Amino acid sequence: MIRKNKLLSMHSIFIALLVFAGNSIQAAELKIFGAIAMQEITADLAPKFERATGHKLVVIPDTLGGIIKRIEGGESADLVMLPAPGISNLVRQGKAADADVRNIARSSVGMAIRKGSNKPDISTPEAFRKSMLASKSVFISDPAQGGFVTPHLLNVFARLGISEEMKSKLVFTKTAGTAGIQETISSSNVDIGLNQLQEFSPVSSMEIVGPLPGDLGLTTTFAGVVLNGAKETQAAQAWISFLRSPEAATVIRAKGMEVAWSESCNASPVTVQILGSGGPVVSKDRASSSYLLWIDGRSRMLVDMGGGAFLRFGQAEAKLTDLSLAAMSHFHPDHVADLPALFWLSNRVRKEPLPFFGPSGNAKVPGVNEFLSRLFDVERGAFQVMGTAMGAPQVGDEGGGVKLDVSAVDITKNEPITIFERDGMKVTALTIPHGNIPALAYRVETRGVSVVFSSDQTGTNPKFVDFVRGSNVLIMHMAIAAGTTNALHAAPAVIGRIAQQAGVGRLIVSHIGPFDVNAAVLELRTTYSGPLTIGADLQCTPVKQ
Numbered sequence: 001m002i003r004k005n006k007l008l009s010m011h012s013i014f015i016a017l018l019v020f021a022g023n024s025i026q027a028a029e030l031k032i033f034g035a036i037a038m039q040e041i042t043a044d045l046a047p048k049f050e051r052a053t054g055h056k057l058v059v060i061p062d063t064l065g066g067i068i069k070r071i072e073g074g075e076s077a078d079l080v081m082l083p084a085p086g087i088s089n090l091v092r093q094g095k096a097a098d099a100d101v102r103n104i105a106r107s108s109v110g111m112a113i114r115k116g117s118n119k120p121d122i123s124t125p126e127a128f129r130k131s132m133l134a135s136k137s138v139f140i141s142d143p144a145q146g147g148f149v150t151p152h153l154l155n156v157f158a159r160l161g162i163s164e165e166m167k168s169k170l171v172f173t174k175t176a177g178t179a180g181i182q183e184t185i186s187s188s189n190v191d192i193g194l195n196q197l198q199e200f201s202p203v204s205s206m207e208i209v210g211p212l213p214g215d216l217g218l219t220t221t222f223a224g225v226v227l228n229g230a231k232e233t234q235a236a237q238a239w240i241s242f243l244r245s246p247e248a249a250t251v252i253r254a255k256g257m258e259v260a261w262s263e264s265c266n267a268s269p270v271t272v273q274i275l276g277s278g279g280p281v282v283s284k285d286r287a288s289s290s291y292l293l294w295i296d297g298r299s300r301m302l303v304d305m306g307g308g309a310f311l312r313f314g315q316a317e318a319k320l321t322d323l324s325l326a327a328m329s330h331f332h333p334d335h336v337a338d339l340p341a342l343f344w345l346s347n348r349v350r351k352e353p354l355p356f357f358g359p360s361g362n363a364k365v366p367g368v369n370e371f372l373s374r375l376f377d378v379e380r381g382a383f384q385v386m387g388t389a390m391g392a393p394q395v396g397d398e399g400g401g402v403k404l405d406v407s408a409v410d411i412t413k414n415e416p417i418t419i420f421e422r423d424g425m426k427v428t429a430l431t432i433p434h435g436n437i438p439a440l441a442y443r444v445e446t447r448g449v450s451v452v453f454s455s456d457q458t459g460t461n462p463k464f465v466d467f468v469r470g471s472n473v474l475i476m477h478m479a480i481a482a483g484t485t486n487a488l489h490a491a492p493a494v495i496g497r498i499a500q501q502a503g504v505g506r507l508i509v510s511h512i513g514p515f516d517v518n519a520a521v522l523e524l525r526t527t528y529s530g531p532l533t534i535g536a537d538l539q540c541t542p543v544k545q
């Protein structure tokens with residue numbers, strides 16, 4: 001077990017080095033402003049990082065207010081590790097780029113007790129209220145120390161209508177953080193403490209009961225960001241990346257915090273994430289069609305933007321500034337409805353135009369250029385306030401959207417067309433049969449692996465099997481139930497046959513409707529024997545050989 005952990009740790013550090021160190025292997029000294037809540041995690045991980053990279057970390061712990069004051073006062077550092085609102089503050093002031101912000105850990109406010117004392121019931125807000133009333137005394141941080149936990153707790157008591165009763169029970173710790181907790185528990189007979197849970201975990205004489213129940217809780221996300229003007233940008237990024245490695249996850253949990261990034265989405269350099277695994281029919285847990293391709297932890301390509309993509313894009317912690325391109329498969333509403341929502345005001349965060357691809361039109365359906373100008377044209381569009389998306393000049397402060405560099409992919413050519421070759425990615429498109437709606441599948445090659453986004457289709461273009469051949473991951477749309485056929489969509493057995501013939505590494509089925517999924521998978525399995533993933537919203541799949 002120990003041996004395995006060691007290997008794992010060397011592996012993740014090695015990846016961090018490979019990705020970020022590039023050619024420069026010079027040792028750097030990194031100056032870091034770190035929130036006090038991050039101290040325990042940093043103390044554990046820093047020596048490992050230093051040993052593996054040769055870099056040296058100089059961490060200056062301070063309160064959020066203290067760190068903001070230092071930066072505003074002109075004190076420089078390479079990076080900060082702070083609660084998310086503090087980071088947003090720095091981004092607003094132009095001290096760091098929003099695209100570089102990476103979540104690290106989450107903490108909850110909760111209760112801990114002296115080991116061996118009776119465990120109060122805090123399973124519901126009402127149980128918590130009763131436990132507070134039954135307690136002799138409770139210790140919390142002195143409000144004079146600053147911070148946000150004590151004001152939150154006082155507010156909780158007020159909401160529960162027990163402010164008066166609690167007044168005589170409250171004992172304030174004299175010092176901030178773990179030191180204050182340690183002092184109080186050893187020098188008084190108070191058995192119950194309320195604070196951020198990770199503050200309790202180093203105190204051996206206490207045990208954690210749990211976070212405050214229901215909506216009484218308070219969760220804080222801590223994130224890291226490289227500051228503008230940092231001297232050691234690459235080493236700083238490597239440290240933040242290390243804080244999001246599988247090894248760091250183990251330490252974060254051991255210190256009483258939660259991991260604040262999607263672990264499966266960071267486990268491989270190339271990952272495909274489903275933002276919406278549903279189709280046109282309303283579902284309580286599937287957004288309409290949308291996908292993200294992650295490369296080295298950055299959201300590089302967005303494929304389709306069906307209803308719900310707006311929310312899922314945010315939940316996935318994707319960044320508009322990280323996108324190299326966006327590609328539309330076709331213009332059915334379940335693939336495009338959130339396009340205005342996602343790009344409205346996008347020019348506030350992203351300055352460079354976004355390469356944007358979609359099918360050319362036919363007699364019945366507009367092509368991508370016409371579709372977008374009917375939406376955004378500054379004279380005749382439905383959203384004239386987003387005229388900047390079509391290249392109109394920004395007028396005053398009335399909003400806008402990042403300029404879209406639109407290219408129509410000719411759907412009359414029944415051959416793969418290379419549409420994008422940049423940022424280490426090669427993207428090809430192939431026309432696919434979807435009734436009389438112009439539609440495209442996309443194949444991406446990057447880092448020696450490949451993924452195909454098949455979109456809605458009947459699966460009857462024989463060239464599609466060649467287009468997919470040898471891909472590591474194929475996403476197909478399983479839009480109809482077992483035993484049915486449809487003029488627009490492939491039956492489950494057809495999906496399976498394509499994946500089998502093309503010899504894909506893994507098949508993901510998505511665009512799943514309100515039918516019996518097990519029955520559909522059974523039908524698919526009559527023609528496909530390889531690895532299979534049933535798609536779900538926000539699910540990540542590594543794209544590996």
Ligand SMILES: [Zn+2]
Nearest residue numbers: 279332334456
């Ligand atoms: Zn669809």
Ligand SMILES: [Zn+2]
Nearest residue numbers: 330332434456
């Ligand atoms: Zn469709």
